[in-house]
Amino acid sequence: MDMTVQWSAPIPLYKDKEVIYWCDLEKIPETPGVYIFGRVHGESFEAFYVGKGIKLKRRIEQHFINNVYLMKKLENAQNGTRVVMVGEFIAASGQQAAKCIGIIERALIRHFMSDGHDLVNVQGTALKHHSVNSTGAGKKLPRTILLEKPSGQKSNSSSKAKPAR
Template sequence: MAEAKEIYGPTITLHWHKPIDVGDIEYDKHHPEVKDIVDDAGIYLFLREYGDSQEILYVGKASQLRRRIMQQLNARELVEHIQNSKRGKKILRYATIEMNGNANKEKYLDEVESKFISMALDLQDDIFNKRKTTYYINVIVNSGNYKPGKVDRNIYLVK
């Protein structure tokens, strides 16, 4: 009897940088608080902190973090969502992605972003962006001289 094998892809390391207080952000203004953000590939979160708890308000990914975060701070709906969230400190956290070998960072960033959004939804956080929470399913249908047994007639591939 053959044993199932677990195959691991490359390890994804998120190197988190010092958080930035964005409680006073205003739409369409100059944002000097983000000038020191690295322009590397990574993920970023806008959070609301209250006590020892955090609530994710937005999750994003970028091939150039500083550039993308500056764009987001000029997005009226997002800034209003952050400003209008419940009381608490508004924080921006960001991490650069580090991987071994020649792994495709963009592909994995997309998956990391989707995972963070999914976790925020599971926690019922007041997350602004709910995209990337659709799962695609392919159905494999066994037909013809298929004989029911150990393999189901329909097999589902979730992507």
């Protein structure tokens, strides 16, 4: 299954009096998709948290209010601009948003883990073979991510796909 994510430009986070960080929520759609909290320093990007939401704006707002651990992780990070990167899921005919964004979230978690990012939400999950195609956001995110099938499942090819780097 091929899935598409349209990434917007990174949205800067700023310090807030009532919560640790906040952002311009008007830049975030109320559509299904995935998001990444992290920091940008020069040309590099460090991911701290990968998530998904059926209503992205509401889900990201919940993190600012309720996820103190993540916000402290961002606050204590090295130099750089703290950002949230928002990827809107673009459904093809017959694709179910909830299922697809779960697959995309796991693909991104696996990608950043394989690159050595210190994610707050590290999860062990059995992953099926799918590809995720990303557009937008320049060179900060992978264009295509491949997942492998869990052991014991038959594959359409003789070799298992590994996450793209």
